[in-house]
Amino acid sequence: MGPSPERRPPVMADVAKVAGVSHQTVSRVLNDHPNVRAETRTRVLRAIDQLGYRRNLVARALVTKHSRTLGVVSFDTTLYGPASTVYGIEQAAREAGYFVSIVSLRTIDRAGVHDAIDYLTDQGVDGIVVVAPQRSAAQALEDMPTGMPAVAVEGGQAGEVSVVSVDQVEGAALATRHLLDLGHETVWHISGPADWLEAEGRVQGWREALTAAGHRVPDVLAGDWSPRSGYRAGKRLAEMTSEVTAVFVANDQMALGVLRAFAEEGVRVPEQISIVGFDDIPESEFFSPPLTTIRQDFGAVGRRSIDVLLRQIEAEGPCERERHVVPPRFVARASTAHAR
Amino acid sequence: MGPSPERRPPVMADVAKVAGVSHQTVSRVLNDHPNVRAETRTRVLRAIDQLGYRRNLVARALVTKHSRTLGVVSFDTTLYGPASTVYGIEQAAREAGYFVSIVSLRTIDRAGVHDAIDYLTDQGVDGIVVVAPQRSAAQALEDMPTGMPAVAVEGGQAGEVSVVSVDQVEGAALATRHLLDLGHETVWHISGPADWLEAEGRVQGWREALTAAGHRVPDVLAGDWSPRSGYRAGKRLAEMTSEVTAVFVANDQMALGVLRAFAEEGVRVPEQISIVGFDDIPESEFFSPPLTTIRQDFGAVGRRSIDVLLRQIEAEGPCERERHVVPPRFVARASTAHAR
DNA sequence: ACAGGGTGTGTTAACGCTCACAGTCTTCCC
DNA sequence: GGGAAGACTGTGAGCGTTAACACACCCTGT
Structure with a gap:
């Protein structure tokens, strides 16, 4: 009798063994590295499939320093405006392959936003969107950790950070x-x-x-x-x-x-x-x-803010502040009429 | 001239050196381990403070297998109901020291929910809340990875998973x-x-x-x-x-x-x-x-679902399904009157 | 004086991945 | 045919943390 099978999820080394290659080659296949023979690639892919292997993103994040997670700080997401904005943000982020971690504040003051930013930073997010519709919240952007890519939505011109807002x-x-x-x-x-x-x-x-x-x-x-x-x-x-x-x-x-x-x-x-x-x-x-x-157009605001943020993240270095303004639109209905 | 200072965030070893202890002792202080001398603890704490050290949660998650992140899958968070529920979930989770990662689906069908669950599982969440108000979404709960703690909100009696809902x-x-x-x-x-x-x-x-x-x-x-x-x-x-x-x-x-x-x-x-x-x-x-x-009471539903989920996570083993029902409340206003 | 049981601390080995480097095997050119 | 350039693959180290163990030390009781 050998050791008990010990059902634990397969890791790269397991895939490597099945495919008859080294773990590094498996990694290369997963990361679309160009220099892998087609035949080797399919062998690895088959092994991955057979074992039901899923790469451990936490381990990956540890070494790459990128979690592919974005943080969102928002005021009361029960309101239509913030909810729609966050929705737009989430959609755009996911399309770009990023996870979204949310902190929704009941009351939005400088300390609250500050804590939320800290919290998300601890978690290792790659960037932060702050839906900061209040002056006090916008100020909190000034104590953003240096080097953390960030975008403010509806944030006025406060601080060093890029802003996306409706006009x-x-x-x-x-x-x-x-x-x-x-x-x-x-x-x-x-x-x-x-x-x-x-x-x-x-x-x-x-x-x-x-x-x-x-x-x-x-x-x-x-x-x-x-x-x-x-x-x-x-x-x-x-x-x-x-x-x-x-x-x-x-x-x-x-x-x-x-x-x-x-x-x-x-x-x-x-x-x-x-x-x-x-x-x-x-x-x-x-x-x-x-x-x-x-x-x-809250959706547009959300999407735009992710554009800006991702550009900042991918640039790696310090970027200059951007300022995006989404135009509002007049919608005529029945609550207005000519003066008497 | 020595090597350039190379500004990188301090790690446990740096704290250990400053405090004159081993990194393990630092870890013990951080995790409130009982067997640390009071004097040592304050020394470590002071070093942490001095260096502005923040523990790397990604590394921690790698070894503990717990990310302290919860996943939420929801249908269109632009609507008041889902938005309020998610808000309640988020508040409760954060109070319990968990991060919340959100996937908000435009259309909610089995495939969509399935993908969302996969996605969150990859990210290494400790548990998942699915706001599954539709029959097709509720079915997707059946292909939840085994061993993943999960709760359905408004999810009918489908599958093996616990449910919290309004009556x-x-x-x-x-x-x-x-x-x-x-x-x-x-x-x-x-x-x-x-x-x-x-x-x-x-x-x-x-x-x-x-x-x-x-x-x-x-x-x-x-x-x-x-x-x-x-x-x-x-x-x-x-x-x-x-x-x-x-x-x-x-x-x-x-x-x-x-x-x-x-x-x-x-x-x-x-x-x-x-x-x-x-x-x-x-x-x-x-x-x-x-x-x-x-x-x-959407807030109550959110909070209750987190209760159930955390209990499941902390139990480690397989739990029996729970079924919680939050009572609705009648609110009298002016749109009803006696029949003619 | 010595066994025994805490208490406090350090050492070493994982966790699962990517990066840097070092190979080996082709291919091609003079 | 020899050497260089390129394609492909493997080896080892290291990311920052916690877990497991080992060790030194102090106290107690006999």
């Missing part, structure tokens, strides 16, 4: 100009939370479009992205129907809240007040009325 | 009974796509509640979860206001479509027709009218 300013301008073109005296704005770069960009685009066209800039109503905050702002606006005829809401969820508030108060949209949202979530088309909004 | 049947019954209690003759149903286990469960719960109470079971209107499909079904229902007074819609997004269709056709909710949805997405509360619905 928020332009999107907001698109919305505002549309309303102005319809003959409205001015456009009110319900903004996102103060710390968010996207919120800031939208305020800026709205304000610029207004002043460029020589219109009055009303006070901003502050929201927090939630439908509820939109609802509250909507209630306030509903009391001012004599002056308010058009409002640009910083995202579709808040716009839903506004719609609800207006419905309760008997304010008709778009007859009395026109509304434009932002994001184009899948629900917007079925709001009552269907929401005119600005579409962000 | 869809009970949720649908809750919705249906609520409508019946309001005095409606019967309840119509707009279902999810045929292949989905959740859709099936909801149909079943609805049908059972109806027959148990001795009511007629109308034909099912088939939807596909999208607001648009709900809209189409709503249009059809709007033509039948004489017989239809209550409808249970299999998810909130479709309910939104129904609401839109009814608004267009002048059907008043809840005065003429009552509607109950399913999921309780953040928007539902601000639909017009606010939607009565069934809440699924």
Whole structure:
């Protein structure tokens, strides 16, 4: 009786033995090294198949220093925007043969992002994408370990790192100009939370479009992205129907809240007040009325950020910062109309 | 002149040298081994701190055979349900000190899930969570590598693997009974796509509640979860206001479509027709009218699945299948009323 | 004084792979 | 026909960690 068979997964040496070659030749076949005789290659391939061999990527990562894993740090992936972006990132990364390791933060502050980056670095990721929509998160990019390839999504111009983002300013301008073109005296704005770069960009685009066209800039109503905050702002606006005829809401969820508030108060949209949202979530088309909004191509942002990151990883050396801007798109629906 | 300093990250041996101990002692400190003198421990800790040493988890994984990484396979994480579940999974996993590697599938079929599992297995994950809401995906669990700890979320009773899910049947019954209690003759149903286990469960719960109470079971209107499909079904229902007074819609997004269709056709909710949805997405509360619905605790599902998975991983040996059911909750709002 | 059992530490050998180098066997040219 | 260039393959070392063992040391009890 020999030693018990001891079922353990086959390793390269096992394949080598079966194929009658050295482990190194097996490695060469696996890595598509050119100098392997065709006949040898097929013999090795057959042995791999026969044993059901799978190469151990952990051992490989140890020696190559590359794990083919990318880290993603994101804020609350329950929201449509981050979720879509992360989805785009994941698809693009997998197509390029990379694994994706995710850290999703409940609250996003500098310390949280910092920890997440540390955590992923420990795991040995080859690069990191930070979906950093908040100013405080963007700052955390400054303490990225040197030499770690990184890309910020929606990250402002903070730090040394490349940035991919949707042109928020332009999107907001698109919305505002549309309303102005319809003959409205001015456009009110319900903004996102103060710390968010996207919120800031939208305020800026709205304000610029207004002043460029020589219109009055009303006070901003502050929201927090939630439908509820939109609802509250909507209630306030509903009391001012004599002056308010058009409002640009910083995202579709808040716009839903506004719609609800207006419905309760008997304010008709778009007859009395026109509304434009932002994001184009899948629900917007079925709001009552269907929401005119600005579409962000989150998928494109995700894909683009992976492009940039992989280029950085493959360059090996330090790269110069890139800055990519994905254009937003105006989507006309039924929540806007000509001024009375 | 000696050799150039060659800035490479410090390894255990470097720490050992600085602390004046062997690398093994450093390892012991890092792994909280009991037999280390307190004084030695602090010396090592100080050296670690001084050098900024971080242990190489890849090397560790190679020898321990544990990567402390969990794999998650999910269908389209852009949807609220999967996104919330994955979020819950990720939080729970990270709290337990595990990394999470995600594969998000555009289309979920057996081959796709199979590939995803292979992919994650190659990466050396310690266990896999499959968010397998479709029958075809659930089948793919059968070709899970033997010995790989796994949990299915919303996976039916397929295969050998443990399952965590929301009690869809009970949720649908809750919705249906609520409508019946309001005095409606019967309840119509707009279902999810045929292949989905959740859709099936909801149909079943609805049908059972109806027959148990001795009511007629109308034909099912088939939807596909999208607001648009709900809209189409709503249009059809709007033509039948004489017989239809209550409808249970299999998810909130479709309910939104129904609401839109009814608004267009002048059907008043809840005065003429009552509607109950399913999921309780953040928007539902601000639909017009606010939607009565069934809440699924996705976070609980995610956390529970990690519990089960970790127990399986830590047990090392083969475990018996577990089956966990998270109860749904009825959320009363304004889209339902007493029958005329 | 000496066996016995902790406690603390060092030494050596894996883990499964790739890299660098050293071979061997062709082939081709003068 | 000899030598060089190229194609193909094997050998050995090393990646940074943990596991297994060996060893020195201290305490206890007889």
